[in-house]
Amino acid sequence: MIENLKFYFLRLIAALIPFVVFFPENISAKEFTETSFLIAGLKPPLIENQQFWTFIQSNNRTGIEVDIFEENKQVYLEPGKRGIDFLIDWLDRLTSNDSSKVIPVFLNYTGTISVLDSIISQTAISSRIFYMPRGEAWPPLDYLVQSNRRILFFVSGNKENGGRVVHRTDDYIHRISASPGIHFTNRNSLELFLIYDFDKLPTGAATSGNIRNLVPDYVNFLLESWTKYGKRPNFIFVGERFLNFDFILPQLNSFTWVNGTVRGSGKTIERIYWKNPEVSVTSGKFSFPYRGGDELTLTPFVPGYRMTPEQIIVTGEMEVPENYQIIASPLKLNEGLTGSFRFDETIIDEVSPQREFQGENYSFSQDLERGTVLRLPENSNVNLGPPDRYGLRNSSFTVSCFVKFSEILEFGDNAVLGNYESEYRRGLHLILRSGHPYFGLWANDYVSEEKLEPNTWYHLVWRYIIETGEQAIFLNGQNIGSSDGHPPFSGTGDIHLGSALSQGASLRGSIDELHFWNRPLGAEEITRLALNENITVASDNESETGFLKKYGTYIIWGLFLFIGAIIFSIIILVFRKKRKNEPVENIRLPEKNQSNQIKLFGGFKAVDREGNDISGMFTPKVRELFLFVLLSTLKNKTGAAVSETDEQLWSGLPSKKVANNRAVTLNKLRKILNHIDGLEIITNDGFLLTELREPLFCDYAEAYKLCQSPGGMDKKQLETFFHLVKKGRFLKGINWEWLDEMRGFTGNQIIDNLLKLAVFYKNENKISNIEALAKRILEYDDLNEEAIWLQVWVLRQTNNLHQAKFHFESFCSKYRNGMGEKYPMDFEKFNRHFSYLF
Numbered sequence: 005m006i007e008n009l010k011f012y013f014l015r016l017i018a019a020l021i022p023f024v025v026f027f028p029e030n031i032s033a034k035e036f037t038e039t040s041f042l043i044a045g046l047k048p049p050l051i052e053n054q055q056f057w058t059f060i061q062s063n064n065r066t067g068i069e070v071d072i073f074e075e076n077k078q079v080y081l082e083p084g085k086r087g088i089d090f091l092i093d094w095l096d097r098l099t100s101n102d103s104s105k106v107i108p109v110f111l112n113y114t115g116t117i118s119v120l121d122s123i124i125s126q127t128a129i130s131s132r133i134f135y136m137p138r139g140e141a142w143p144p145l146d147y148l149v150q151s152n153r154r155i156l157f158f159v160s161g162n163k164e165n166g167g168r169v170v171h172r173t174d175d176y177i178h179r180i181s182a183s184p185g186i187h188f189t190n191r192n193s194l195e196l197f198l199i200y201d202f203d204k205l206p207t208g209a210a211t212s213g214n215i216r217n218l219v220p221d222y223v224n225f226l227l228e229s230w231t232k233y234g235k236r237p238n239f240i241f242v243g244e245r246f247l248n249f250d251f252i253l254p255q256l257n258s259f260t261w262v263n264g265t266v267r268g269s270g271k272t273i274e275r276i277y278w279k280n281p282e283v284s285v286t287s288g289k290f291s292f293p294y295r296g297g298d299e300l301t302l303t304p305f306v307p308g309y310r311m312t313p314e315q316i317i318v319t320g321e322m323e324v325p326e327n328y329q330i331i332a333s334p335l336k337l338n339e340g341l342t343g344s345f346r347f348d349e350t351i352i353d354e355v356s357p358q359r360e361f362q363g364e365n366y367s368f369s370q371d372l373e374r375g376t377v378l379r380l381p382e383n384s385n386v387n388l389g390p391p392d393r394y395g396l397r398n399s400s401f402t403v404s405c406f407v408k409f410s411e412i413l414e415f416g417d418n419a420v421l422g423n424y425e426s427e428y429r430r431g432l433h434l435i436l437r438s439g440h441p442y443f444g445l446w447a448n449d450y451v452s453e454e455k456l457e458p459n460t461w462y463h464l465v466w467r468y469i470i471e472t473g474e475q476a477i478f479l480n481g482q483n484i485g486s487s488d489g490h491p492p493f494s495g496t497g498d499i500h501l502g503s504a505l506s507q508g509a510s511l512r513g514s515i516d517e518l519h520f521w522n523r524p525l526g527a528e529e530i531t532r533l534a535l536n537e538n539i540t541v542a543s544d545n546e547s548e549t550g551f552l553k554k555y556g557t558y559i560i561w562g563l564f565l566f567i568g569a570i571i572f573s574i575i576i577l578v579f580r581k582k583r584k585n586e587p588v589e590n591i592r593l594p595e596k597n598q599s600n601q602i603k604l605f606g607g608f609k610a611v612d613r614e615g616n617d618i619s620g621m622f623t624p625k626v627r628e629l630f631l632f633v634l635l636s637t638l639k640n641k642t643g644a645a646v647s648e649t650d651e652q653l654w655s656g657l658p659s660k661k662v663a664n665n666r667a668v669t670l671n672k673l674r675k676i677l678n679h680i681d682g683l684e685i686i687t688n689d690g691f692l693l694t695e696l697r698e699p700l701f702c703d704y705a706e707a708y709k710l711c712q713s714p715g716g717m718d719k720k721q722l723e724t725f726f727h728l729v730k731k732g733r734f735l736k737g738i739n740w741e742w743l744d745e746m747r748g749f750t751g752n753q754i755i756d757n758l759l760k761l762a763v764f765y766k767n768e769n770k771i772s773n774i775e776a777l778a779k780r781i782l783e784y785d786d787l788n789e790e791a792i793w794l795q796v797w798v799l800r801q802t803n804n805l806h807q808a809k810f811h812f813e814s815f816c817s818k819y820r821n822g823m824g825e826k827y828p829m830d831f832e833k834f835n836r837h838f839s840y841l842f
Contacts, residue, residue, distance in 0.1 A: 034144060034145045034146070035142065035144055035145070036142040036143060036144065036145050036148070036238075037142055037195050037196060037235075037236065037238065037289070037291070038236060038261075038263070038291070039065065039145055039236075039238065040065060040236065040237055040238055040239075040240065040253055040256055040257070041065050041066060041067045041108055041238065041239050041240070042063070042065060042066050042067070042240055042242060042246065042249060042250075042252060042253055043066070043067040043068065043069050043108070043110060043239050043240060043241045043242065044056065044059065044060065044066060044067070044068060044069070044242060044243070044244070044246035045069045045070075045241070045242075045243040045244050045246075046068050046069065046070040046081075046091075047244050048082075049244075050244060051081065051086065051090070055247075056246075057094060057098075059246060059247065060098060060107070061098055061101065061102070061105075063250070064102070064104065064105055064106075065253055066107070066246075067107055067108035067109060067110065067239065068091075068107070068108075068109050068110070069109075069110040069112070069241060070091060070109070070110070070111060070112070071112045072088060072091075072111050072112070072113050072114075072115075072120075073113070073114040073115055074113075074114065074115025074116055074119050074120065075115075077119050078123075079113075079115065079119065079120055079123055088123065088124075089127075091109075092124070092127045092128070092129055095107065095109065095129050095155055096127075096128050096129050099129065099132055099154055099155060103149070103152075104149050105154060106145065106148050106149065106154045106155075106156070107154065107155055107156070108156045108158065108239065109155065109156065109157050109158070110158045110159075110160070110173070110239070110241075111157060111158065111159045111160070111170070112160055112161050113159045113160070113161050114161055117159060117167055117170065117172075118167060120159065120167070120170060121167025121168055121169055121170050122167075124157065124169050124170065125167075125168060125169055129155055130169065131152070132152055132153060132154055132155050133153065133155045133156070133157065133169045134148055134151075134153035134154065134155065134156050135168060135169050135170075135171065136171070136176075138175055138176070141195070142195055142196070156171070157169060157170040157171065158170070158171050158172075158173045158176065158177065159171065159172060159173065160172070160173040160174070173198075175194075176194060176195075176196055177194055177196040177197065177198045177238075177239070178190045178191070178192065178194040178196065178197050178198070178233065178235060179197075179198045179199075179200060180197075180198075180199055180200070180229060180233075181199070181200040181201045182199055182200065182201045182202045182204060182205040182225060183200070183201035183204040183205070184206060186200070186201065192233075192274075192275060192284075192285050192286055192287050193274045193275070193287045193288075194287070195235075195287065195289065196235070196238045196239070197229075197230075197233060197235035197236060197237050197238050197239075198237075198238065198239040198240075198241070199226070199229060199237050199239070199240050199241065200241045201241060201243075202222070202240050202241055202242050202243075202249070202252075203241075203242045203243045203245045203248075203249070204243075205221070205222060205225055207221040207222070219251060219255065222249075222252065223252075223255050223256070226240070226252070226256055227259070227293050227295070228282070230261075230291070230292065230293045231282055231283060231292055231293060232282060232283060232284045233284055233286060234276070234278070234283060234284070234286030234287070234290040234291060234292060235286070235287075235290075235291055236261065236291045236293075237256070240252060259293045259294065259295065260293070260294040260324060261291055261292060261293050261294060262291065262292045262293075262294055262300065262302070262316065262318055262324060262328065263289075263290070263291050263326065263327050263328070264289075264290050264291075264316070264327055264328030264329065264330060265288060265289050265290075265327065265328070265329055265330070266288045266290070266304060266306065266311075266330045266331075266332055267288065267329065267330070267331060267332065268306070268309055268331065268332030268333065268334070269332075269334065272287075272288035272289065273288040273306055273309075273332055274287060274288055275287070275288075275306070276288060276290065276304050276305075276306055277304070277305050277306065277307070277469065277471055277472060278302065278303060278304055278305070278471070279303040279304075279305060279471050280301070280302060280303060281471075283302075284472075285472060290304075294318055294324070298320075299317065299318070299319050300316075300317070300318040300319075301315060301316070301317050301318075302315065302316040302317075302318075303315050303316075304316075304330060305471070306332050306526065307467070307469065307523070307524040307525055307526040307527070307529075308334060308335055308524075308525055308526020308527070308528060308529045309332035309333060309334055309335060309526060310332070310333045310334075310335055311330055311331070311332060312330065312331045312332075312333060313330065316328055316330075334526075334528075335523075335526075335529075337529060337532070337533075337537065337539050337540075338539055338540055338541055338542050339523070340395075340521045340522050340523035341355060341519065341520070341521055341539065341541065341542070342355060342393070342394040342395045342520045342521060342522050343355055343388070343393070343394045343518070343519065343520035344518075344519050344520075344539060344541050345378075345517075345518040345519070346516075346517060347368065347376060347377055347378040347515070347516055347517075347518070348375075348376050349368050349376055350368075351363070351378070351386060353388075354541040355541055359389070361386055361387060361388060361389070362386070362387050363384070363385055363386035363387060363501075364383070364384055364385055365380075365381060365383055365384035365385075366378060366379065366380050366384045366385070366386055366502070367379045369514065371408075371514065371516075372675065372678070373461055373671065373674070373675055374406060374461060374516050377406075377408075377514040377515065377516040378501075378514060378515050378516065379513075379514050380501070380502035380510070380511040380512075380513065380514065380515060381410075381510070381511075381512060382510045382512055383510055384502055384503075384510065384511070385500045385501060385502045385503035385507075385510075386500065386501040386502060387498050387499075387500055387501075388421075388498070388499045388500065388501055389498055389499065390496065390497075390498055390499070391423070391432070391493070391495060391496065391497075391498075391499055392496075394499070394520040394522070395520070395521070395522025396432070396493055396499070396520070396522075397492070397493060397494055397495070397496070398470070398492045398493070398494055399470060399492065399522055400468055400469050400470045400471075400522070400523055400524045401467075401468050401493075401520065401521060401522055401523070401524070402465060402466070402467045402468075402519075402520070402521040402523065402524055402525040402530075403421060403434060403465065403466045403467075403518075403519070403520055403521075404463070404464070404465045404517070404518070404519045404521075404525070404530070404533050405420065405421075405463075405464060405515055405516070405517060405518040405519070406461055406462070406463050406464075406515065406516040406517050407420055407461070407462055407464055407511070407513060407514070407515045407516075408459065408460060408461045408462070408513050408514045408515075409436065409456065409458050409459075409460075409511070409512055409513035410458060410459060410512055410513045410514070411458055411512045411513070412436060412439045412456060412457070412458045412512075413436075413438065413439075413512075414438060414439070415438060416437075416438070416509070417433070417435045417436065417437050417442075417504070417505060417508070417509035418435060418436040418509065418510070418511060418512055418513070419433065419434075419435045419502060419503050419504035419505065419509035419510055419511055420434045420435060420436075420464065420501075420502070420504075420511060420515070421433075421434040421499060421500070421501055421502075421504065421518075422434060422435065422444075422499070422500060422503065422504020422505060422509070423495055423497040423498060423499055423500065423504065424497055424498075424500070424504070424505070424506045424507060425446070425495045425496075425497045426446060426505075426506060427446060427495075428446055428447045428448060429445050429446060429447075429448050429491055429492070429493060429494045429495070430445075430446060430493075430494055430495035430496075430497070431444065431445065431446030431495060431505070432444070432445060432446075432493055432495055432499065432504070433446075433504040433505050433509070434464075434466045434504070435504055435505075435509055436456060437451060438455075439455040439456050439457075440452055440453065440454065440455055440456075441454060441456070441464060441477045441479060441484065443466050443468075443475045443476075443477055445475075445490065445491075445492075445493050448490050448491060449475075450475040450476075450477070450485065450486070450487045450490070451485075452477045452479075452484045452485040453484075453485065454479055454484045454485070456479075458513075461671065462479060462480060463478075463479070463480050463481065463533065463534040463667070464477070464478070464479060465477070465478035465525070465530050465533070465534075467524050467525060467530075468490070468492065468493070468524065469524045470492050472488050472489075473488050473489045473490040473491060473492075474486055474487070474488045474490070474524075475487055475490050478527075478530050478534075480534050480663055480664055480667040481530055481531035481532075481533070481534030481535070481663050481666075481667060482659070482660050482663035482664065483527065484660075501515070501518065502515070517536075519533075519539060528690055531646060531663070531690070532646070532687055532689070532690050534663075534667055535646065535666075535667075535670060535687040535692065536670075536674075536686070536687055537686075537687035537688060537689075538686070538687075538688075593724070593727060593728075594701045598611070598615070598701070599611055599612065599613050599614060599615045599681075599699075600612070600613055600680055600681050600682055600683075600699045600700045600701065601700070601701045601702070601703075602634075602680075602683065602700065602701075602702040602703075602704075602705075603702075603703050603704075603731070604631075604702070604703060604704040604734060604735050605703050605704065605707075605728065605729050605730075605731040605732055605733070605734055606731035606732025606733065606736055607732065607735070607736045607737055607738075608622070608627060608631070608735060608738065610622060610676075610680065611680075612679040612680055613679060613680060613681050614679075618676065618679055618680075621676045621679075622673075622676060623672070625653070625665075625669050626669055626672050626673050626676065628653060628740060629649070629653060629666075629669050629670065629673055630673055630677075630685070630694075631735070631738075631743075632644055632649060632652065632653060632742065633649070633685060633692045633693065633694050634694045634702075634705075635743075635746050636648075636692075636693075637693045637694040638694075638704075638705060638708050639746070642688075642691050642693065643688070643691040643692050643693025643694070644691060644692050644693070645690060645691055646666075646687075646690050646691065646692060647690075649666070649692060650662045650666060652742045653666075654666065670685070670692075673685060680700065681699055681700065682696065682697045682698055682699050682700030683695070683696060683700045703728045703729075703731070704728075704734070704750075706724075706728055707725055707728040707729055707753075710724065710725045710728075711725075711753045711757070716760070717757060717760070719761070719764050722757055722758075722760055722761040722764070723761065725757055725758075725761075726757075726758060726761055726777065726780075729754050729758075729780065730776070730780055732783070733783055733784065734747055734750045734751070734754075735747070751784040751785065754780070754781070754784055755781050755784055755785060755788060755791075758777045758780060758781050759777075759781070759790055759791075761777060762774055762777045762778075762790075762794055765777065766797075769801075771798050771801055771802065774794050774797070774798055775794070775795065775798045777791075777794065778791040778792075778794040778795045778798070779795075781794075782795075786818065787815075787818065787819055787822060787823075789838070790838065792811070792812070792815045793834065793835070793838035795811055796808045796811055796812055796834075796835065797835075797838075797839075799811060800835075809831055812831050812834060813831075815827070
């Protein structure tokens with residue numbers, strides 16, 4: 005039965021995948037990133053060479069490289085002082101004579117980029133220059149032609165920011181050199197790909213002969229580079245020997261290529277790893293050449309995600325889509341979890357609770373910030389068993405923990421985790437070396453430049469990726485360094501916590517929340533761990549259901565979506581009907597000095613479990629983080645996304661500083677909240693959320709709950725609501741841009757509900773109560789006509805007609821000043837109009 009079910013489900017998925025995953029994108033024109041240009045070097049002997057300019061004119065996929073310099077705010081061609089106008093005139097002629105010609109120009113520039121930018125902007129070709137802001141995608145080639153933006157300037161040799169017409173090469177183009185020993189610092193997310201010194205490529209024979217006899221050497225280098233970086237070579241620099249390389253572009257264009265995009269969480273993934281040994285790390289947009297007759301198999305992976313489809317296979321018999329779409333789905337944090345230690349007064353691996361562990365000189369202690377932790381002073385350790393138990397040998401892996409060092413050795417090692425072997429690749433040591441986080445596999449190591457301080461809690465992660473040999477270290481959720489090309493760990497000796505290197509290193513501190521995975525975690529997962537997100541360990545029953553675990557995401561969600569489309573309306577109707585009959589629970593109103601309170605009306609106030617006002621402990625940024633998470637949780641139940649929190653609270657800071665600031669601020673906040681019972685900040689799936697429970701009382705949370713009452717509030721609930729909000733304005737004296745939306749919502753709710761309560765009080769002739777309601781409404785909207793009328797009505801009921809008229813005239817004056825026009829009603833009409841509404 006199960007086997008039949010598996011068979012039919014797999015057939016269903018196989019039938020659906022081509023429509024869901026492989027449906028090609030509509031590409032109306034050839035993309036610029038799919039185009040190759042031969043770049044010729046414009047050196048002094050060629051400046052007046054008609055053959056050079058004829059070659060550029062007659063070959064539609066060519067470009068120019070030229071050296072230029074600035075002197076006295078003028079720009080010249082090197083050497084000599086021929087002005088840049090000479091180059092501009094030729095570009096004008098080239099693009100005027102051929103309206104379809106697109107020409108990239110690479111400027112090796114010495115000088116101030118703003119001067120260069122200004123000069124080019126004032127020339128005759130300025131209207132034909134294309135400039136693409138950073139972060140946007142390159143348009144199709146046809147767009148450049150149709151919009152007559154066919155000249156592209158790239159400038160190198162200057163550290164200044166780019167201008168309005170020239171692009172900094174470093175910001176837009178991934179670069180390599182065909183000449184051995186020359187390397188560039190690149191970002192794999194850059195869309196364009198450039199190959200320098202192609203004419204200097206070492207070949208199997210001397211290049212002084214006929215280059216055309218060496219076509220395979222040159223073409224193979226291009227194909228290998230294309231495959232390695234997942235980008236088509238867009239710019240091929242051939243120097244002054246351009247006439248010898250006219251065969252390159254026809255050869256390159258003769259190959260079929262496979263394009264695609266990897267997307268996850270609604271965006272293109274920036275960094276893609278590949279299990280193909282000949283492929284390097286690529287960006288989320290990839291391109292690979294396909295040699296006819298071969299079978300091309302591509303296997304992408306992204307740490308922290310599952311790929312759908314897992315592989316792309318291209319054969320000569322199939323029709324290749326214009327663009328493959330690969331969907332990256334986030335993994336659960338417990339997938340691949342091989343060890344989990346929380347150190348709550350005992351050493352238990354929650355993945356395998358039956359295991360027992362032996363150690364020396366360790367103890368448990370209570371930490372103000374983290375609660376119960378494992379203390380490992382000098383010469384102490386815990387034997388965690390063989391590395392195969394945690395999937396560390398000859399595999400990708402991740403190790404994560406919170407750690408605090410009571411002493412950091414200036415000239416020595418603080419050991420977090422390791423074994424006692426001392427052969428190449430066999431000696432594991434995850435340590436601090438002279439205060440620097442260190443990833444050691446014995447003569448196969450990586451050390452970070454960051455230096456840690458004693459008596460501070462840090463979140464540390466060591467990650468190894470076997471496909472690329474990457475060793476990476478993360479501190480407080482931020483990557484603080486990595487290097488590639490490291491062979492995997494192959495030791496067999498037992499792993500010790502708090503000891504390494506033949507027992508020559510000790511932790512000298514405390515550790516908490518130690519976890520192992522037999523896979524590389526993704527950057528977002530590591531950020532969530534640094535925010536103290538809880539990991540739910542899978543039960544034995546979950547482990548046994550292999551088929552459902554593997555295919556559950558596709559099958560179960562597919563079934564739920566299908567069934568849900570049928571029953572969704574029924575559920576909503578039943579739910580609404582039920583909610584209409586559900587009474588809102590009674591709200592407990594605390595005494596004035598009662599403990600465990602958070603008050604937001606009339607200003608921010610926090611009271612601890614002892615009844616002490618601890619509002620002053622909340623520094624401005626800590627208070628902002630707390631309120632952002634609290635209000636987000638009330639609004640959407642899921643809390644505040646970490647990415648949104650970073651954007652709103654630390655906008656404009658570098659990502660590394662944002663992560664550190666967030667971690668420090670969150671730690672401070674959690675320390676403060678330890679003084680209040682029933683209030684906690686937790687992390688879940690990349691969100692920060694506030695957990696509120698008894699005995700905590702929060703006036704805003706209770707008021708917000710009343711506003712969600714099905715069918716509106718009754719009189720008793722309205723009176724409770726008024727009691728909650730009458731202390732003063734919501735977060736009085738606090739002004740943050742992100743708070744405007746919640747403040748507007750709160751103000752509208754207060755005005756609407758207090759006006760409803762005023763109707764009850766008017767019918768009961770409770771004059772003093774109505775006056776109090778009107779004052780509270782006007783605190784949120786000083787031109788609220790209903791509240792003004794309530795005040796006028798109170799004055800008239802108490803025979804203060806003159807005061808009533810004076811009050812109305814004051815309102816009219818304020819209305820005219822604020823609105824720029826006269827109020828449309830006089831005193832009598834005003835009273836008649838609003839008396840009908842109440």
